[in-house]
Amino acid sequence: MNKKHERIHVDDTVLCKLCLSELGEIYSDLELAADELDLLDMPRRTFTVHFPVRMDSGRTKMFVGHRVQYNDARGPCKGGIRFHPDLTIDHVRDLAFLMVLKCSVVNIPFGGSKGGVVVSPKELSRNELEQVTRGYIRAIAEYIGPFKDIPAPDVYTDDKIMVWILDEYERIKGMHVPAVVTGKPIELAGSRARSYSTSLGGIYVLEEALSKTGMGELRKGVAVQGFGNVGENAARILYEKGYKVIAVSDSKGGILNETGLNIHEVTAHKEKTGSVRDFVGARNITNEELLACDCDVLIPAALSDQLNVSNAGDVRAKIVLELANAPTTIEADEIFFQKKIMLIPDVLANAGGVVVSYFEWSQNLNSEYWEEEKVVRRLKNVMISAFNDVYGLCDEEKCRMRRAAYQIGVKRILHAERLRGNL
Ligand code: NAD
Numbered sequence: 001m002n003k004k005h006e007r008i009h010v011d012d013t014v015l016c017k018l019c020l021s022e023l024g025e026i027y028s029d030l031e032l033a034a035d036e037l038d039l040l041d042m043p044r045r046t047f048t049v050h051f052p053v054r055m056d057s058g059r060t061k062m063f064v065g066h067r068v069q070y071n072d073a074r075g076p077c078k079g080g081i082r083f084h085p086d087l088t089i090d091h092v093r094d095l096a097f098l099m100v101l102k103c104s105v106v107n108i109p110f111g112g113s114k115g116g117v118v119v120s121p122k123e124l125s126r127n128e129l130e131q132v133t134r135g136y137i138r139a140i141a142e143y144i145g146p147f148k149d150i151p152a153p154d155v156y157t158d159d160k161i162m163v164w165i166l167d168e169y170e171r172i173k174g175m176h177v178p179a180v181v182t183g184k185p186i187e188l189a190g191s192r193a194r195s196y197s198t199s200l201g202g203i204y205v206l207e208e209a210l211s212k213t214g215m216g217e218l219r220k221g222v223a224v225q226g227f228g229n230v231g232e233n234a235a236r237i238l239y240e241k242g243y244k245v246i247a248v249s250d251s252k253g254g255i256l257n258e259t260g261l262n263i264h265e266v267t268a269h270k271e272k273t274g275s276v277r278d279f280v281g282a283r284n285i286t287n288e289e290l291l292a293c294d295c296d297v298l299i300p301a302a303l304s305d306q307l308n309v310s311n312a313g314d315v316r317a318k319i320v321l322e323l324a325n326a327p328t329t330i331e332a333d334e335i336f337f338q339k340k341i342m343l344i345p346d347v348l349a350n351a352g353g354v355v356v357s358y359f360e361w362s363q364n365l366n367s368e369y370w371e372e373e374k375v376v377r378r379l380k381n382v383m384i385s386a387f388n389d390v391y392g393l394c395d396e397e398k399c400r401m402r403r404a405a406y407q408i409g410v411k412r413i414l415h416a417e418r419l420r421g422n423l
Helices: 003-029 034-041 089-105 126-143 159-173 194-213 229-240 263-273 287-291 330-338 352-365 372-397 401-419
Strands: 045-054 060-071 077-083 112-117 149-153 222-225 245-250 253-256 283-285 297-300 319-321 342-344
Touching: 003 089, 003 330, 003 401, 034 401, 045 089, 045 126, 060 077, 060 089, 060 126, 077 089, 077 126, 077 159, 077 352, 089 112, 089 352, 089 401, 112 126, 112 149, 126 159, 149 159, 149 352, 194 229, 194 319, 194 342, 194 352, 194 372, 222 229, 222 287, 229 245, 229 263, 245 263, 245 287, 253 287, 283 287, 330 342, 342 401, 352 372, 372 401
Parallel strands: 077 112, 077 149, 222 245, 222 297, 297 319, 319 342
Antiparallel strands: 045 060, 060 112, 245 253, 253 283
16 A cells, blocks of 8 residues: 555544544633534535446446535535545544634635545556546535535545546536636646645745744754655755755654755755665754754654654754644643744644645636746735734633634634524
């Protein structure tokens, strides 16, 4: 099985557990009434479909697909489609709720959903993968659409699969409907800047945090754990902006140079050797050493549960920017709060991807293609204003940033429900 997808699936479980346990406390802090709790507790629509696919052998096989549209009070539902053999409706429901929360925290006009097919894609031929995708879309076509529910890539699904989704939906409707799905290739109504939007969104949040806290110049530099899509783009963007990136790592270990790394050269080295390790001009370190290194900003961008009760006390950074999902346990979050380390939570820090998905949808609805500069400028505005909302509440309530972010997310959802007359 592809390691990346296996890992992200595990991440999701930890993420749901963390988020949902913290939410219980938020609900009591906010003193929610029983009807408000009921409304947040129950998804609006949950459905399971069974659909036939003619396999390459000529045999027909039945597949199971799920979709949960958790809440659409703030706008059409938005959420990925994953293909995974262990997919369950319960997990899909938790992930759909997290999408509602994330879209609300960054204040984009979407609700949240999630879905997928119970299948191991590595066991399918390309043709079978396409038929499974098209079969699933035929089964749910009535329930998705630009103003109902807009799918996107997730575990084991990519831009090629988004094109099949688009094509199948358009055949059913008999017209072009590019805004039915996001994460499409640029040549077929995708958006510029989407490939690095998660990292760039996080860096805008970081820069706003630096200016708000008066930290100004980062003398010691930044350490980034993980050198995949998110970590490498974050390190590259920081380096190109003139920040000193002193340490990076991947699953094989890390490297450190207190005077700064040339990230373009590190990328070339990784492409050649398969790892950042043994880079000339830096010394090899372990991942534990990276997390505890003497830096101003630490960016976990790999796995969940990396910062926990056993190592949080060793962290020397002043800011932790969670680009990974759930890299910090609740206990570590509390330790950082006591040590006055600012932790910028995942639900805010890594929301740049869904923000640019919103821009893709918006461009499609208006038959527009925005220049990269426009996408990036608008991403910056959304991320900065989301940061300031969360930071402002933290300041008022003297609470952890994750707490403030969840409170804002929940309040906005309930407010929309109230305006609609549902509360
Ligand atoms: P990826 O698979 O492209 O990269 C993961 C990186 O982590 C790889 O470089 C891998 O070598 C490294 N890694 C694995 N184990 C490690 C370890 N023990 N120590 C250090 N590094 C290790 O994944 P990605 O898309 O970059 O996602 C990273 C994280 O960001 C995940 O938590 C993911 O859920 C989250 N995230 C990603 C996106 C996105 O747009 N891709 C959006 C939101 C959140």
